[in-house]
Amino acid sequence: MSFLPQTRSRWERRGSGGEPRLGVPRSRFDVSVLRDLDLWLVGATLAIATLGLLMIYSSTRERLRLEGVDELYFVKREGVAILVGLAVMALLVAVDYRKLRDSSVFAYVATVVALLVVLSPLGESARGSQGWFQLPGGFQLQPSELAKFGIIVALAGYANAHRGEMDPWRLTVTIGLAIVPIGLVMVQPDFGTAMVLGLIVITLLAVAGASLKHLLVLALLAVSFVVAVVNVGVLQKYQVDRLTSFVSPGSDTRNTTYNTDQSKNAIGNGGVTGRGFGNGSQTAGGFVPEQHTDFIFTAVGEEFGFLGGATLLALFAIVVWRTWRAALLSRDFFGTLVCVGVLALFVFQVFENIGMTMGIMPVTGIPLPFMSYGGSSTITAFACVGLVAGVSMRRFR
């Protein structure tokens, strides 16, 4: 398969013989490093973000116009988020990622603190979930999104420091530490993000050397935990209904699968070539709820049809592929772990979100990276790409 990298080229390109000098970060930014910047990755990311802006416009303009508000309201805000994200991405590309290697404690503590504070009276709640801070200027900050970034950095650093020592004891300690932020997220309650974090942890541990046996046990525990939570009533009824109605759609009341049904209708309505930009009757008619956030893929599916939807999937596939490739080619283990974390994050979110809009995954409130309207989510996604780009860019030195 042609996209698997050839190890030969890496050694060829190196020039001077001998072992590469691992583990020594560059102290100042060398522009020449940009030569190896992964343009596939950055390009695909930008393409997705642009498409996202278009879709946000298409799915919100009718409603905004009815209310007499600026049609570009959401577009502008998401645009700001993208710009901020790009800045963050540039920063992370510029700064050597290895500088983050020893900051896992800081990342972890910062994450936990942020998640704790959001549960205090300082945090805002909406729709039964207390998950963000209201910032001046009308902007919102969602620590559970940033927690994804924080967990990746923290866990990658920790696993890297103890690579090869992933015995049951250390595994348990790691899990125990990971439970804290995951639990705090669940308290909000945000079941979807908790699952994302859990998956990141499991994937990272898998690559970091936990034995297969331990992983299986871990996977089983996770599954039984999910089942227990669903049945015991820690979740709100509507959350349980969403999951159970996914499993047995016949038993549902109209309201629970309403979102998914409307979504499938909208996507199916797109056909092969779509109804044309701005022409999706379901989209424009406002029949799909949450279309500018969780269900944004339906707008693509309806307006650009199979060609559009497949193209978007391909773009995501490129982003995922390049991330995976970066993990493989990273010159140090920390970089690999970071990329694996980001890989898990993107793959799960893309699969769950798009799968949900197509009715093959249960409904959870997970955004589609780069596309769903949401500042914290977009910025975090760009930050993750920045990390990965940085890793892949520095794989030779």
Next chain:
Amino acid sequence: MIEGARVRLTVIGVVVMFLFSALFARLWFLQVASESNYAAAAASNRIRTVYEPALRGRILDRNGKPIVENEPVDVITFDRNKAMSRGVHKLVVARLAQLLGVTPKEIEHRMDDPRASSFAPVPIATGIPPEVRTYVEEHEPDFPGVQVIRTAERAYPNGPVAANLIGYVSEINSEELRAYKHQGYRQGDLIGKDGIEQTFENVLRGTPRKLKVEVDSRGRVVRTIEERKPVAGKDVKLTLDLDVQRMAEQSLAQGMDGARHVQDETDKQGFSSYRAGAGAVVALDPNDGSVIAMASNPTYDPRQFAGGITPEEFQQLNRPESNFPLVNRAVQGLYAPGSTFKLFTAIAALQSGQLDPNAGYYDRGCIDIGDQQRCNAGKTPHGTVNLPSALTVSSDTYFYNVGRDMWQHYNTYLKEKDTNKDAADAEIAKGYAIQNTAKAFGFDRPTGVGLPDEAGGRVPDQLWKQRFNENDSDPRQKREGSLWLPGDNVSLAVGQGDLLVTPLQLASGYAAFANGGTLFTPRLASAVLEPGTGLDQPQPVVRDLPPQPVGPTGLTPETRRVIIDGLIGATTDPSGTAYAAFRGIGGPTVAGKTGTAEGSGKQDTSLFVGISPPDQPQYVVMAVVEEGGFGASVAAPIVSRIFQGIDGNANAASVQVQPAPIQD
């Protein structure tokens, strides 16, 4: 990287490829492979089907007077699906609150009503005055999403009469939805609950209007696709007489109130008065089983349900302190009939040839049954009595004696049954004469009148007793409990023991006696009519509901003649138990029987059944008052007053509860 990480990365890569392939495949399936399905489903988004209930049929009394009809009522609704900014929404809430005189919070609360369908406008206020309607209509731009619609509500032009018989109308619940879904009921529909409203639901409901429209993305109607016009519900003409019903309810309430001022002389402890917590009245036409009146107390006001009852109000109706006004005692109440049952004991004894009606029996006040002594109330001796006079003075010992004699036959049957079957059969027929007669007159099973939850009552015999006691853990109790003892038959003879009847059953049995021996199924309605406008236009009959005879009871004219003399004596002879209640009321003679039933842990229950006129009877009226005292004291005066009303004396004096009971 570390050992094995490369391999794991590859595995992850494979998994990721698989996931993406799944997404691609699903997308293909949705958009390329099954496009037409989803296009149709997408189109269905834009099509809305609206249902409007048809006008419900009225319920009329036998003279065509409307008991339940409909009145138009204006309702303010709010469309929750209409897009509006929060500011505008708040403004609308505030304006509505001011208009209706409630707090904005209350308006929001009503808007959030989870019972309302998420696609239909939610009702905010029902029964608004015309000024409010006009104001909203004239200030339409101020009330986006608000509409005033006109619907019909149940109205009771003659007041809350016969509530327990008529029932009420309320929103369908999930159980009923599941059961009747195939008949086209939807969430939010009204359905008859209890009583006539429920029994005749199919007739009264009609067919709802169905309107299929296409809407634009804003929910506004673009065009009408299909319309099925509504068919109004049919009217039901009952056999009930509104005037007699009112008389019955009034008299029952007066009697029960009077009873509560009478001291319970039999109360050993103290000086408590009778509780008289509940009661019922049933009036039948003995010639065809028609129900002329049916009252149950305590009762309720069905108007509470008309606009939608609140959960608190409904709970109030179901609290023990309210004594369950929703229960229709006439068909759901189970009572020991006491001495009123002696009629059937007499019939049984005469028809089976076990009794000479003219033979004298010396009533010394008590009688020995086995090793027990059974006595009249107060151990009053009545001297020599025959059957008619035993009925007139209600001699318990006379009937105890009859019961005991019958038990001897039963005992003989037990001895003979293994050796001489034919003789045994003859004996058992005589031994169980009371039970057989009772069953022939409609006891031990529901009458089939058609009202919901009708009780069947119980006529005990050996088999019943055995089954009842078979789970007794004490083996000696169990064995004794399976024997039919003399005391059991003797108690049965005077309408006590384990015998239970409903007021309707008792009235119906007496009606069969009154008309010469034909048992009828009690009849609530005489016809189903095309809906009327209430303007005295003749309403064509859709369906006749003729009387339904169940069959002959085997009553002979001689038996009837003998017994009716005794019943006439009860009200006309000074020694009769009900003499005081019927003295001087005028009108045709009322023949009747009092009853005072004992219950364990309860005060005595007062009963009376009256037949008038004794020859060619036109009415059978019975009254029962739980824990009301003596039959002559409370139930007889109630029935007496009702007969005065039937005779045309609508303003008869209040029920006079008789304080000094004649022993019964």
